Amino acid sequence: MADQMISEQDIVNAICMKQARSHNVQPEDVEVELLYDDEDGFSAEVHIGSQMHVLNSFHMIQAIRFWIEHVLHEDPYAAGIKLLLDREEGIIAAVH
Numbered sequence: 001m002a003d004q005m006i007s008e009q010d011i012v013n014a015i016c017m018k019q020a021r022s023h024n025v026q027p028e029d030v031e032v033e034l035l036y037d038d039e040d041g042f043s044a045e046v047h048i049g050s051q052m053h054v055l056n057s058f059h060m061i062q063a064i065r066f067w068i069e070h071v072l073h074e075d076p077y078a079a080g081i082k083l084l085l086d087r088e089e090g091i092i093a094a095v096h
Contacts, residue, residue, distance in 0.1 A: 006064060008034060008090040014067030015060065019046050019053070034060075034091045042083045042091060057083055064093055 006014075011034060016027040023030075031047040042057040055063070060083065065076035079095045086092050 003094075003096045005089075006067075006093040006095060008092055010067065011060065011064060011091060011093055014063040014071075015044055015046060015055065017070065018063035018066045019048060021066070023048050025049075036085050036091060042085075061093075064095075068095070 012032045013027075015032045016030040019025075019030045019032075020027040025048060029048060033045045035043045035045065037043070042060060044055040044060055046053045046055060061081050064081055068074050068076040068079075082094045082096075084092050084094055
């Protein structure tokens with residue numbers, strides 16, 4: 001896979017898709033808030049109905065790999081993925 005940046009919205013979409021598959025709901029039923037903390041790093045709060053789950057960076061990257069496979073139709077394990085905090089773009093992922 002060629003080097004590229006994945007936007008914050010695409011990361012949210014990836015998490016929605018992966019969580020929807022895991023919890024047998026529609027992606028539209030999943031709400032996601034991406035977070036960054038100097039101590040804990042990257043995480044995501046996921047709300048499905050009345051349930052709330054917190055994903056760490058590992059689970060976020062797994063969701064991005066799921067998105068790469070199912071949306072981009074690329075090999076999700078052929079590239080390295082690194083989460084980044086950008087002042088203008090928010091939380092993004094570099095794929096290389």
